[in-house]
Amino acid sequence: MLFYTKTFLLFWIVSFSLHFIFRKNQKVWPILLAISSSVFYGKLDTRFLLLVLAIAASDFVLGILIENETVQSKKRRLVVLSIIVNLTVLGFFKYFNFFISSTSDFLVALGFHPHIQLLKIVLPIGISFFTFESLSYVIEIYRSHMKASRNFIEYYLFIVFFPHLVAGPIIQPKLLIAQFQNGPKITEYKIKNGLWRFFVGISKKLLIADQLAYFVVDPVFTSPGMFNSLETWIGVIGYSFQIYFDFSGYSDMALGLAQVYGFELPENFNFPYLAKNIRDFWRRWHISLSTWLRDYLYISMGGGRGTRLEKYRNIFLTMLLGGVWHGASYNFVIWGLLHGVYIxxxxxxxxxxESDKKLGSRFEIVQVLLTFALVTFAWIYFRADNLGTAHAIIKKLFAPSSLQTPNLSFVVFCFLGASVIYYVIARLNFFTFMDKTFSGKMGNGFVVAVIVTIVCLVMIFDKQYSPFIYFQF
Known part of the structure; x- marks a missing residue:
């Protein structure tokens, strides 16, 4: 179920009420929250609940075995087993047909004519997120960064905790498991701030991201031949803002929900389009994935410990594999390749x-615009349905254009409106301001207004099914 439906509101009321009532009973609340999280995922896709349970059970057992094992070589084999199990599951559901079709295309190029039938494979929602989290748990135990959990419900809850289950943020296991062990810390402030954060997220998604998609982005990427260069530029730039408001909106909702339940999730975005270079961008965009790739892929390949050439190789491969993680498509390969080259x-x-030192804060606007331009160009491959569409859009960007655009005034209004909102929130310490507001005398009034607005938005948009962009990963 989506966060902005009447079904979810009903689920949330029942789930939180039970959670609040039993919040001090360390034996009861984890079971109730694990059940409600399973119901949440089952409502999205009942077929794969057993898959999530199997992955959790497998790595729960392997974590204990790794911690108890004293022989390093055997520990390593157990970690490899976990990696094989998780990547096999991920590879089958996400990449099997891509591998088969690519093999078929290669054979055709060689002059053969194979008759290869693709399987009808349904991608489990959130599979990339919960497999990465389960892998990180085993690797952290192997590295002696944390102790293996002996409570399966506690560990299963780390995997299925519904606010972050299907689109992150990807949580460091010790951060969330430690909170589960200590129990929920529900306070009036957390409930108020969590509701406000959820309101910010649902507004980003429904009022900005979805409107940009409907009026600006989708028409251009669906039928690029119908639009001139100026309209195409607006559509491409519009997608940069759409994906930001869509994904950061989900993260805001996830963090807000977790706060209401008495837990803290890490921030996943820090105004990435204000980054002054591509390295800064990846410290601000999808922070949990960037951190995961750094900790478990880049460092495992050697990180920056070798020569500079080896460091550059590791950086490039990390970003390329990060692109592949997003999906089984040449578009994502190229997107990852571009970011690999950029960074x-x-x-x-x-x-x-010493570009950072020499440039400093000088030419900051130029640096920000250049970084935004590079990121926006790469987003074309991320959004386009196939390479043909991506190349058609790129070609259209540089074609001669007329300024006469039927919907230009409304399109520019949508685009500029999103840009202004983004910039204002970035420059004003808005969440700090709201923290003070909620803790002040007017806090209760704001909470009522926020709740009423959330309910109104849900009632208005309930039937307009528009899933989060990152649900497909």
């Missing part, structure tokens, strides 16, 4: 020419 070149400039 590698950025490191080279900083290593050899």
């Amino acid at each position: 590698t070149v950025s490191h080279i400039f900083n290593d050899f020419f």
Whole structure:
């Protein structure tokens, strides 16, 4: 179920009421929350509840075995087993047909004509997120960064906790499991702030991201031949804001829901379009994935411990694999490749020419605009349905254009409105302001207004099914 439906509101009221009543009973509330999280996922896709349970059970057992094992070589084999199990599951559901079709295309190019039938595979929602989290748990135990949990419900809840289950943020296991062990810390402030954060997220999604998609982005990416260069530019830039408001909106809702239940999730965005270079962008965008790739992929390949050439290789491969993680498509491969090139070149400039030190805050606007332009260009491959559409849009960007656009005034209004909102929130310490507001005398009035607005938004948009962009990963 989506966060902005009447079904979810009913689920939330029942789930939180039970959670609040039994919040001090350490034996009861984890079971209730695990059940409600399972119901949440089952409502999205009942077919794969057993898959989630099997992955959780497998790594729960392997975690204990790894911690109890004293022989390093055997520990390593157990970790490898976990990696094989998780990546096999992920690979089958997400990449099997892509591998088969790519093999078929290669054979056709060689002159063969194979008759290969693709399987009808349904991708489990959130599979990339919960497999990565389960893997990180085992690796953290292997690295002796945490103790293995002996409470399966506690560990299962780490995997299925519904606010972050299907689209992150990807949680460091020790951060969330430790909170479950200590029990929920529900306070009036957390409930108020969580509701406000949820309101911010649902507003980003329904009032900005979905409107940009409907009026600006989808028409251009669906039928690029019908639009001139100026309209295409607006559509492409519009997608940069759509995906930000869509994904950061989900993260805001997830963090807000977790707060209401008495837990804290890490921030996943920090105004990425104000980044001054591509390295800064990846410290601000989808922070939990960037951190995961750094901790478990980049460092495992050697990180920056070798020569500079080896460091650049590791950086490039990490970003390329990060692109592949997003989906089984050449578009995502190219998107990851572009970011691999971007960030590698950025490191080279900083290593050899000390670009960060020399530029400093000078030309900040130019740096921000250049970074935004590079990211926006890469988003074309991320959004386009196939390479043909991506290349048609790129070609249209640089074609001669007329300024006469039928819907230009409304389109520009949507785009500029999203940009202004983004910039104002970024420059004003808005959440700190709201924290003070909620803790003040007017806090209760704001909470009532926020709740009423959330309910109104749900009632208005309940039938307009528009899933979060990152649900497909």
